[in-house]
Amino acid sequence: MNLDLWYRQAVLSVAGSPRVEALIKTRARSLVRRYVAGESLEEALQAAERLEVQGVHAILDLLGEMVHREEEARAFQRGILELVRAVAERPWPKYISLKLTQLGLDLSEALARELLRGILREAEPKGVFVRLDMEDSPRVEATLRLYKALREEGFSGVGLVLQSYLYRTEKDFWDLLPYRPNLRLVKGAYREPKEVAYGDKRLIDAEFLHLGKLALKEGLYVAFATHDPRLIAEVQRYTQAMGIPKERFEFQLLYGVRPEEQRRLAQEGYTVRAYVPYGTHWYPYLSRRIAERPENLFLVLRSLLGG
Missing domain, CATH: 3.20.20.220 (TIM Barrel)
Known part of the structure; x- marks a missing residue:
């Protein structure tokens, strides 16, 4: 399988987990604000x-x-x-x-x-x-x-x-x-x-x-x-x-x-x-942004580790 396709499918599959969604929603808010203008x-x-x-x-x-x-x-x-x-x-x-x-x-x-x-x-x-x-x-x-x-x-x-x-x-x-x-x-x-x-x-x-x-x-x-x-x-x-x-x-x-x-x-x-x-x-939108580029996954991991 092409590496780009494998990466995108792997990220989207993991992002579909309720536990992963809950984790990102509670610990990666700074990353969200990078790609989403706000909630209002x-x-x-x-x-x-x-x-x-x-x-x-x-x-x-x-x-x-x-x-x-x-x-x-x-x-x-x-x-x-x-x-x-x-x-x-x-x-x-x-x-x-x-x-x-x-x-x-x-x-x-x-x-x-x-x-x-x-x-x-x-x-x-x-x-x-x-x-x-x-x-x-x-x-x-x-x-x-x-x-x-x-x-x-x-x-x-x-x-x-x-x-x-x-x-x-x-x-x-x-x-x-x-x-x-x-x-x-x-x-x-x-x-x-x-x-x-x-x-x-x-x-x-x-x-x-x-x-x-x-x-x-x-x-x-x-x-x-x-x-x-x-x-x-x-x-x-x-x-x-x-x-x-x-x-x-x-x-x-x-x-x-x-x-x-x-x-x-x-x-x-x-x-x-x-x-x-x-x-x-915003979660489905953010998931697709993460799936587009491996660099975005590193930003997620850094956000999670940093709280």
Whole structure:
């Protein structure tokens, strides 16, 4: 098995243990604050203000996913609507992100569609862009269906995510092309079986660049979500060589990850956004960040040993 795949699957498997979750929640709070802006909306807005001063825009995300009861989904919708109203009052670019399982996708597509529709009805008139995060492979098809359905209802201020590690993604790209989607391109952070996803980092990176270049050639707006200096440099080289203006794409990075790179890219005139998560449901998000890089595991161990 590829070493990168083995590491990611091992970390996500261990992170699923209730004992490990309890340990991290009680002894690694300083690490949490490195990647999560806080538990309240006010803390997230303050983090966004600090980024704006540096020329980096915020993508605000109320953390939550895979709810098991309709009341939870409706509570998350209320929280996201509160976020929409707060962002709408700010002078900086208005941009939020959400997960459909947060809105009850696992309970019913109809429920998720209803709640998402309610969010878009409030967000679009206020100029708030809504990004639908892509979750693990069993939920991709439903996410694509809901995106297409809402676009066909006339909503335009909504974007989608494609993951380069899934075998199916290029086909999904061509299926989506008639909708002219605003795309965020990521490698993918979920634990996936070898039957559906590449395990070799070189192949995942190659697909990332292939899909990104394909989207640019087709005239789509592309958000390249990566921290990999090699991939960022290749996007810069390719767009310059092809004469693609900086207004046609952007770079997106995670809050707390390579902040100096975020500032550097912004100073060079690129649109840069930092994904700013907040809320009390941060553990699944943190688990995936730990699984992405071995260095993050060392930070966890240091936090645990240091209390």
